[in-house]
């Protein structure tokens with residue numbers, strides 16, 4: 001059934017191309033997960049066994065002959081790899097392939113997708129973007145398995161999949177009404193459908209699989225009853241045509257990308273039947289009421305702009321199916337050309353959208369980060385009072401203990417550990433206040449920083465306070481009782497300009513300094529508690 005062969009690689013003398021400037025990938029988006037974003041691995045799959053209509057296997061050749069690869073190379077500046085062969089996999093077609101669990105051509109599809117998985121894996125492990133030209137959508141079993149495995153090995157990450165399609169393709173062999181495997185790839189990839197036998201997808205291991213949590217559908221409008229149940233039960237994110245009508249494609253893509261998160265590599269699997277048959281009539285299972293060509297392009301552009309794109313599939317273009325004369329086929333191929341990694345200069349009919357996914361070229365758009373923006377409202381007056389009081393308390397304690405150290409030295413007495421300790425804690429507090437001021441200036445004062453810093457200082461500060469209290473009122477030879485004995489209780493108190501008076505005044509000064517240290521130590525501890533509460537309130541208020 002599949003026709004295939006070697007095709008002539010696109011000419012190297014770029015026509016209106018930017019080759020003049022040497023290697024130039026026109027994409028200005030920085031890739032987050034590709035180590036060689038200027039390289040494009042191409043896997044051209046001439047395979048149609050996932051469904052019954054011959055012709056999808058001719059799509060890669062039709063797309064390439066219409067100039068897709070030329071555009072990718074000459075206009076978008078990619079170095080192509082693996083682009084000179086359209087694979088037919090005829091060696092993998094068994095003589096007999098009777099149905100298994102109701103699946104049609106199960107051995108052929110399993111063997112071919114297994115080979116595709118290796119091909120995609122070999123390209124992806126080099127850190128290249130991989131573009132697969134299908135073929136029917138069953139080929140995605142191979143492409144996604146291959147890129148999931150390569151990204152796991154290369155980056156230790158799971159990939160997310162954006163599945164753009166009129167259909168959910170998540171039937172299990174048991175729920176499928178048609179038995180066509182192109183309606184089942186997602187159930188095998190997510191592990192919802194499983195098989196132990198290597199002949200029937202038993203080769204799919206955990207390393208090949210994807211999580212239902214990182215799967216997003218766009219463009220659905222023909223979903224079987226069994227599939228609806230699967231989507232619902234697994235909480236799979238799906239944006240149907242209804243959602244696109246309601247929110248517009250811009251908002252839908254924001255929500256889809258927010259669901260995936262900005263730190264996840266993305267595999268985009270684009271079924272051309274997601275487009276309305278007005279734009280892409282030549283496909284095996286067209287459904288009216290689909291995406292406009294522009295919406296299809298937009299999806300590709302915006303996904304490319306995330307910088308997270310690692311692989312793209314373009315499937316289900318069937319140039320043999322031409323509803324009204326062959327303009328249909330021509331249009332569909334053109335639509336297909338439009339879809340890949342995006343270029344911004346539309347040269348007539350060509351590979352922009354295809355080109356669009358690979359290098360979304362709408363360089364004018366600013367990248368919109370769809371993460372939630374937090375707004376923290378700090379009570380300015382309270383925060384300022386807090387910083388002022390803490391600054392006073394810290395300086396006072398530093399000053400007093402510095403003087404005490406001097407006095408001990410002068411009297412040739414040892415310096416107790418808590419003098420330098422409290423000086424250090426108070427200095428840290430001053431440093432913390434400076435940090436806060438800097439963060440306020442940068443508009444980055446996060447409640448979490450304040451809470452953690454406040455807590456650490458509180459513990460240190462409290463320790464100091466306890467030690468001070470013990471010295472002041474502790475059982476043996478406490479400062480307080482000595483003060484009451486010799487200073488405040490001294491009778492008669494010395495007067496007049498004598499050394500006695502001077503000594504007494506100095507002693508009184510020391511006693512009062514102790515009390516001041518205690519007072520401000522207490523204030524500091526309470527204020528540190530207060531700032532933690534304040535930070536928590538600011539955090540909780542953010543909504």
Ligand SMILES: NC(=[NH2+])NCCC[C@H](N)C(=O)O
Nearest residue numbers: 137167171178180182183285
């Ligand atoms: N990739 C596609 N065009 N899939 C069409 C699937 C149609 C139908 N849901 C089935 O399981 O047979």
